[in-house]
Amino acid sequence: MRIRLMKPWLFIMPALLIYLTVIFVPSLYTLYLSFFNWNGVAPTKQFVGFRNYADLIFRDSVFLKALANNILWTIGSLTIIMGIGLMLALLLNKKIKGRIVFRGIFYFPFVLSGVIVATIWTWMYNPMQGFVNKLLESIGLENWALAWLAEPKIALYAVFVAAIWHGVGQPLVLFLAGLQTIPQDPYEAAVIDGAKPYQMFWNISLPLLRETFVIVVAITMVSSMKVYDIVYAMTGGGPAESTHVLASWMYFQTFKFANIGIGSAISMFLIFITMIVIIPYVYYTTKKSHV
Amino acid sequence: MKKWMSVWLSILIATAIVAGCSSGNGGSSNGNVSSNGGQQGAGEAAAENVTVSLWILNDHAWIDGAVEDFKQENPNINVEVSKYGVDPLKEALKVAANSKTLPNMWFTWGGSLGSFYAENGLTADLTQIAADHNWSEIYNQAAIDMSTYDGKVSGIPYHLNAVDMWYSKQVYEELNLSAPATFEEFEAQLQTIKDGGFIPLALGGKNGWHIMRLTEQLLEHFAGPELHDQLNSLSASWNDPAVVQTFEKIKEYTDKEYFPKGHVALDQAEAINTFYPGQAALTIEGTWLDRSINTGGFSTDDYNVFKFPTERVSVFAEMFQINGALDQAAMDATVKLGEYITSLEVVNKYIDTYGTPATLNVTFTDNTPHVKPLLDMATNGGFLITDQALPQEVVQKLFEAQDKVALGEWTPQQAAEEMDKAVNDYKSKNNG
Structure with a gap:
């Protein structure tokens, strides 16, 4: 009896040990560090309690901007990137000519590193020689040509467009895999019953994609909370600190300013915010799950 | 059971974020960390063979040849070189300092970047070695001074860079201009260049420090050397009319479109691409630009340098710092390597790609014609970048x-006040 109870734990133990060692314990250590004023190497750490958290909220305007940017990024990812991914998956799930080529084309940007994507799009956005402005000029829309990354009000959105191009491949593949597990029978029955395509999508595809949605939403949310490379490489957080996200500001605080405590506090904000959203979401969706 | 599994799954997902972001010992280091790096030298103190680990920037290509030469001359010293980009090197050093895995020797910049390691007791005190080995006769004294913190020599001087104005001869000839002698003349030329259809200043603001090179020259002009030094040492208030005037000029130059379009988000690599082919007239760069011009396939004959109309020039040093935790054998081998790769013999051999050495009596070649004029400008005095x-x-x-200021979000007066506030915040935090 005891062996039977222990069996699952024995199987999970290697992965659990690795996880605890490289992720969970460092995370606890990060929480501990967030209560100190420390430069990372000095022999003594000054205990400051919750001051790092309070300073971030009440004195650091860049942190609040970064937090707002992360929220915007998450909303954009959950709607636009996921929406486009789903739409493309539905299209590419149909028996159209060349769909394998199209699948490759749409998935290709996702295999590129964020820094490569950032470099490509930075040059495309170049105000003087970039593809975007040249294209606008060539079609008579020169008045629309802007310094895309230099305007604080639009710079983050310009980076987000690059992120869409980069990131849409992931939900596309996951949704496509989900769609291919749905049997044809319900669709055939629906056709016989005279259902329209949008009704089949709403009443068959979407409910049967529930498991896929759990994964896609969780991955998208986590990815958008820790977004860093594409923002850092395209704007460096500028202009005027307007495009910082929490991860980039954490990098600045930790590695540029050697404020380990504040950097750790930003990390903890990231984890708290994510848990607040993810725990109810996973709990709710798993409760309604078919498995 | 399912409920608890869900909660656990959520916690695991959420903590995964921290794994990518945590800043403590769990933080990830990136780049080419040598598997044999860290303080292996100390561990092999008694061994006959010593391994010296060296971290350096990835564009210092000459190092490979010099290290091979060194290893041939010193078969009992193995050298392992790890190369990084600028920001990855800074990050890797911070992580290594935090986790006590610094290499034997590393490249770093002077000032507040290099002082972090010296002031936290992570670097070897080379004062006695400098005296015993007559460094004052080998290296430029200014470079030694800039490698010294709290009276201790904390690095082997490597580069001594001067940063000042570069201009396109083609543009200047076309507009019938010559190097300006006064600030008023400089400003008049900016307008002439703009009117002539060229970009006056090829500077990109994405990383901040390229525009900063203009800001500091303007500050030197308006504040004068004494106040400028006081501002940099945080002993004078930044809420000063000279600072306000400086920011007013940044705003004025932006409004008059003296910078490339969208300059606040432009990488210097993009901005300088307007300078090389003669679309832009001026830029502010250092002694390394000759190398970049050559690498880009342009001719150094098409460009020249002049001194911004102020008394002093912006200068900075680069050095090799040595791990203070090494034992004697590793320390001796590391110092030997450091002195070798900054020796006159090695510098002269690799001078075209070496940069601007801190080593004295170097012979420059025709491939880098502007290095000496720039260094000569600094002989009247320099201020730390x-x-x-x-x-x-x-x-x-x-x-x-x-x-x-450039975007109109702050007035020059607000910018000066915000700078003053940042200085006071820093001082109050670091004074407890």
Whole structure:
């Protein structure tokens, strides 16, 4: 009896040990560090309690901007990137000519590193020689040509467009895999019953994609909370600190300013915010799950 | 059971974020960390063979040949070189310092960037070695001074860079201009260049420090050497009329479109591409630009340098710092390598790609014709480049102020006040 109870734990133990060692314990250590004023190497750490958290909220305007940017990024990812991914998956799930080529084309940007994507799009956005402005000029829309990354009000959105191009491949593949597990029978029955395509999508595809949605939403949310490379490489957080996200500001605080405590506090904000959203979401969706 | 599994799954997903972001010992290091790096030298003190690990920037290509030469001359010393980009090197060093895995020797900049390691007791005190080995006869004294913190020599001088104005001869000839002698003449030329259809100043503001090179020259002009030094040492208030005047000029130059379009977000690599082919007339760069011009396939004959109309020039040093935790055998081998790769013999052999050495009596070639004139400009005096003179948090505020003034989000007066506030915040935090 005891062996039977222990069996699952024995199987999970290697992965659990690795996880605890490289992720969970460092995370606890990060929480501990967030209560100190420390430069990372000095022999003594000054205990400051919750001051790092309070300073971030009440004195650091860049942190609040970064937090707002992360929220915007998450909303954009959950709607636009996921929406486009789903739409493309539905299209590419149909028996159209060349769909394998199209699948490759749409998935290709996702295999590129964020820094490569950032470099490509930075040059495309170049105000003087970039593809975007040249294209606008060539079609008579020169008045629309802007310094895309230099305007604080639009710079983050310009980076987000690059992120869409980069990131849409992931939900596309996951949704496509989900769609291919749905049997044809319900669709055939629906056709016989005279259902329209949008009704089949709403009443068959979407409910049967529930498991896929759990994964896609969780991955998208986590990815958008820790977004860093594409923002850092395209704007460096500028202009005027307007495009910082929490991860980039954490990098600045930790590695540029050697404020380990504040950097750790930003990390903890990231984890708290994510848990607040993810725990109810996973709990709710798993409760309604078919498995 | 399912409920608890769900909660656990959520916690695991959420903590995964921290794994990518945590800043303590769990933080990830990136780049080419040598598997044999860290303090292996100390561990092999008694061994006959010593391994010296060296971290350096990835564009210092000459190092490979020099290290091979060194290894041939010293078969009992193995050298392992790890190369990084600028920001990855800074990050890797911070992580290594935090986890006590610094290499035997590493490249670093002077000022507040190099002082972090010296002031936290991570570097070897080379004062006695400098005296015993007559460094004052080998290296430029200014470079030794800039490698010294709290009276201790904390690095082997490597580069001594001077940063000043470069101009396109083609543009200047076309507009019938010559190097300006006064600030008023300089400003008049900016307008002439603009009217002539060229970009006056090929500077990109994405990383902040390229526009900063203009800011610091303007500050030197308006504040004068004494106040400028006081501002950089945080002993004078930044809420000063000279600072306001400086920011007013940044705003004025932006409004008059003296910078490339969208300059606040432009990488210097993009901005300088307007300078090489003669679309832009001026830029502010250092002694390394000759190398970049050659690498880009342009001719150094098409460009020249002049001194911004102020008394002093922006200068900075680069050095090799040595791990203070090494034992004697590793220390001896590391110092030997450091002195070798900065020796006159090695510098002269690799001079075209070496950069601007801190080593004295170097022979420059025709491939880098502007190095000597730039260094000569610094003989009348130099001020430490701003991003090394100021603490990094204050530097970041300066970059923000430059952007916000240019974009009209702050007035020059507000920018000066914000700078002053950042300085006071830094001082109060670091004085307990």
